[in-house]
Amino acid sequence: MKRRTFMALLITALAVALLVDVYDSESGTTKPIQLSFASFSPPTSAAGRVSERWLNEIEKRAEGRVKFNRFWGGTLLGGKNMYEGIVGGIANSGVNVIGYIPGRFPLLEALDLPIGFPSAEVANRVIWDAYKKFKPKELADTKVLFLFACSPCSIWSKVPIRKLEDMKNLEIRATGFTARLVQALGGTPVAAPQPEVYEMLLKGIVKGTWSSLDVLKSYKQADVTKYLTINGLYVSSFYAVMNLNTFNSLPLDLQKLVDDYSDEYVGIAGRIWDGIHHEGLQYAKDRGLEIITLSSGELDRWKKGGRTLLDDYVNRMKAKELPGKEFLDELIRLKEKYSR
DSSP: HHHHHHHHHHHHHHHHHHTTTTEETTTTTOOOEEEEEEESSSSSSSHHHHHHHHHHHHHHHHHTSSEEEEOTTTSSOOTHHHHHHHTTSSSEEEEEGGGGTTTSSSSGGGGSSSSSSHHHHHHHHHHHHHHHHHHHGTTTEEEEEEEESSSSOOEESSSOOGGGGGGTOOEOEEEEEHHHHHHHTOEEEEHHHHHHHHHHHHHHHHEEEOOOOOHHHHOOOOGGEEEEEEHHHHOEEEEEEEHHHHHHOOHHHHHHHHHHHHHHHHHHHHHHHHHHHHHHHHHHHHTTTTEEEEOEEEHHHHHHHHHHHHHHHHHHHHHOOOHHHHHHHHHHHHHHHOOO
């Protein structure tokens, strides 16, 4: 235990040391501050492309004073240890799915409830406004760079899903909150990280998966499925955060640059993901998937099945003495505002 504590402190000290400006006597210039950025996903994924745009723009606006060293695909930190790894200084910054660690971010679980956001851009604006209003303590041990969400999620499968009854006992890959939604609708959730889903679908270990449509192309899952059932009940939310010591050690003008651009970036990130969403849909069509669009009446049945999860969330937050109802009400209010 003492050795692990010492190593964590050493890593943090080294990370902070990297922030000291280094003067290069030969060139007469100051070398850039070197920061590590970790991601569970590859740079070609939607989350990777959203992150890369932010990183590139910060580097550009900092005019060479900051350089992010990217560690993609879980090469430095994976989904399960991302947040604590950034808190401990293993990485200076990084991005991850909020639902990858069930129970770690209780109030923010509302972001993944079946609220029915019409787009990633709307979801992003709602999530960011709600975060700034409530400032959940569960993220307080890092510097929150920005929060974002994927485009509305749907199911693609090896068998057709045309009505709610078709979900009964069907093995669906789902992680975090999505697993609860699959159960609420009668299906059988099977947890697995995204890179493993292609093989699981190919071998029939699962009959379908529920995610954002970009995955159809970026992970080639349209190649091993036949049907796409559009429903858009929920989005998956992400955090991009920085180690507090790292952020506080940055020059004040760079801190302001990060804050200002993060506010600006929320809408940009949503539009990027919505564009990738359409790429995934087109890829599914090109691969010959049958596109199933639920009727308004059928979709209402799905929504009704998911409403139990909203009530459950409010009750769980009440037991934890957290403002779950207020937070959820604010998300719904903001959804209506930005959907107009």
